[in-house]
Amino acid sequence: MVNTESDPRFQRSQQAILSAARELLLEKGPVAVTHAQVAERAGVGRATVYRHWPRADELLAEAMATVPMPLLANPTIPTRQWLTRELTTLARQLELDDVRAVATTLASTALWDQQMDARRAQFATILADRLAGALATAQVRGEVSLAMPGRDAAALLVGPIYYRCTIEHGPADSTLIETSIAAIGTWTAR
Amino acid sequence: MVNTESDPRFQRSQQAILSAARELLLEKGPVAVTHAQVAERAGVGRATVYRHWPRADELLAEAMATVPMPLLANPTIPTRQWLTRELTTLARQLELDDVRAVATTLASTALWDQQMDARRAQFATILADRLAGALATAQVRGEVSLAMPGRDAAALLVGPIYYRCTIEHGPADSTLIETSIAAIGTWTAR
Numbered sequence: 001m002v003n004t005e006s007d008p009r010f011q012r013s014q015q016a017i018l019s020a021a022r023e024l025l026l027e028k029g030p031v032a033v034t035h036a037q038v039a040e041r042a043g044v045g046r047a048t049v050y051r052h053w054p055r056a057d058e059l060l061a062e063a064m065a066t067v068p069m070p071l072l073a074n075p076t077i078p079t080r081q082w083l084t085r086e087l088t089t090l091a092r093q094l095e096l097d098d099v100r101a102v103a104t105t106l107a108s109t110a111l112w113d114q115q116m117d118a119r120r121a122q123f124a125t126i127l128a129d130r131l132a133g134a135l136a137t138a139q140v141r142g143e144v145s146l147a148m149p150g151r152d153a154a155a156l157l158v159g160p161i162y163y164r165c166t167i168e169h170g171p172a173d174s175t176l177i178e179t180s181i182a183a184i185g186t187w188t189a190r
Numbered sequence: 191m192v193n194t195e196s197d198p199r200f201q202r203s204q205q206a207i208l209s210a211a212r213e214l215l216l217e218k219g220p221v222a223v224t225h226a227q228v229a230e231r232a233g234v235g236r237a238t239v240y241r242h243w244p245r246a247d248e249l250l251a252e253a254m255a256t257v258p259m260p261l262l263a264n265p266t267i268p269t270r271q272w273l274t275r276e277l278t279t280l281a282r283q284l285e286l287d288d289v290r291a292v293a294t295t296l297a298s299t300a301l302w303d304q305q306m307d308a309r310r311a312q313f314a315t316i317l318a319d320r321l322a323g324a325l326a327t328a329q330v331r332g333e334v335s336l337a338m339p340g341r342d343a344a345a346l347l348v349g350p351i352y353y354r355c356t357i358e359h360g361p362a363d364s365t366l367i368e369t370s371i372a373a374i375g376t377w378t379a380r
Contacts, residue, residue: 097301104298107356111291124358148369155350155358155366156373160342162357163349166297168314176345179338183346183373 014052016042021063030099033060057101064102065119072130079138083181084174087157091172094165104166128154135184146185156184204242206232211253220289223250247291254292255309262320269328273371274364277347281362284355294356318344325374336375346374 020042024032035056039046053059071090076082093099110120132150139146148156160180161172181187210232214222225246229236243249261280266272283289300307322340329336338346350370351362371377 101298101301104294104301108291108294108298110359111287111294120357121359128358147372148365152350152366152369155354155362156369158357159351159353160345160349163352164345167310167348167352168318168345169300169311172345175338176342179342179346179373182337183369 013042013044013048016044017049017052017059018062018066021059022067025060025063025067030060030064030093030096030102033063033098035059057098057105060098061102061105061116061119065122069123069126072127072134075130075134075137077141077143079134079141079143080181080187082134083157084177087161087172087177087181088174090158091161091165091177094161095171100166103162124154127158131157139185142188144185144187148184153184156180203232203234203238206234207239207242207249208252208256211249212257215250215253215257220250220254220283220292221286223253223288225249247288247295250288251292251295251306251309255312259313259316262317262324265320265324265327267331267333269324269331269333270371270377272324273347274367277351277367277371278364280348281351281355281367284351285361290356293352314344317348321347329375332378334375334377338374343374346370 017038020038021033024037024041033056035046035049035053038059039049042049049059053062072086094103106116106120106123110117128151131153135144135146135150135153138144157180160176164170164172164176207228210228211223214227214231223246225236225239225243228249229239232239239249243252262276284293296306296310296313300310318341321343325334325336325340325343328334347370350366354360354362354366
């Protein structure tokens with residue numbers, strides 16, 4: 001790959017593959033980002049996709065890092081139900097082998113790869129900011145009285161799902177999700 | 191490495207290195223498991239250690255998988271203080287680069303390596319069993335009324351620390367730890 005990076009055809013096919021991966025990710029979700037589907041969408045041979053990204057999870061990581069991340073992006077009211085919905089979506093995605101591979105590759109590769117570390121930091125900051133923002137607003141609105149700093153919400157809400165999926169390899173069910181939502185503060189019954 | 195695995199000298203030096211790594215891990219903790227210290231303890235050259243385990247985190251993972259894990263092994267009363275102590279120890283260890291590397295390598299390599307997957311499963315089961323057992327006893331003793339199944343305790347208590355250390359790369363402080371301990375049930379004041 002190093003030898004051919006300056007070749008304009010190499011760069012063109014790389015861009016076409018990445019665009020195709022992003023489109024598939026946005027239209028059909030992470031499961032659609034396979035070598036076969038990306039090759040078909042990009043109009044290149046499957047071998048070309050393999051040459052650029054030997055591993056599908058790394059192509060998915062690249063695509064994920066460069067599309068807008070919808071997770072926790074648009075809070076709705078009631079906040080508690082919104083959290084349940086968003087965290088359930090996250091749990092279902094982390095049960096997919098490819099997404100789990102991206103998440104764990106991100107954490108481990110970030111230890112020695114600066115580019116991956118920047119993505120890890122970006123991902124962590126976005127989730128922490130969104131949760132802190134939504135919960136601060138919910139508190140002002142009287143929906144919840146937070147039991148901890150809003151910046152801890154990501155670790156307390158996403159952490160259990162992440163551990164369940166990547167270390168325990170089990171399903172993050174609604175009991176786990178609801179327990180963690182109850183943990184972050186006192187929710188007003190409505 | 192594949193070519194020399196049948197060589198008895200290769201196997202002897204591998205065993206010596208692994209024994210040295212285990213000794214250092216038990217005596218001085220994960221930070222001591224470096225190529226240099228392991229070589230010295232095993233009485234082999236540093237290059238020999240690199241030949242067997244090019245990466246120190248993989249040698250540490252191997253050593254960790256084959257020594258008794260003290261984490262959460264011996265519950266004491268009051269259970270709540272014991273949890274605080276054990277989870278704080280875990281948090282301090284996961285802040286070390288090498289331990290974080292082992293934890294994240296375990297999760298990502300387990301996806302395609304059966305041996306690593308067995309270690310991941312073993313590690314997850316031990317922690318979940320120990321926590322479930324200690325909390326069941328604490329509940330019988332009247333120390334706590336659990337808000338969730340005991341098998342969820344590992345994800346709810348270890349998950350936030352794991353996420354904070356591996357994804358957010360920040361310190362898992364006492365607020366985070368105490369919030370997660372409070373989350374698993376109603377603790378009786380004493």
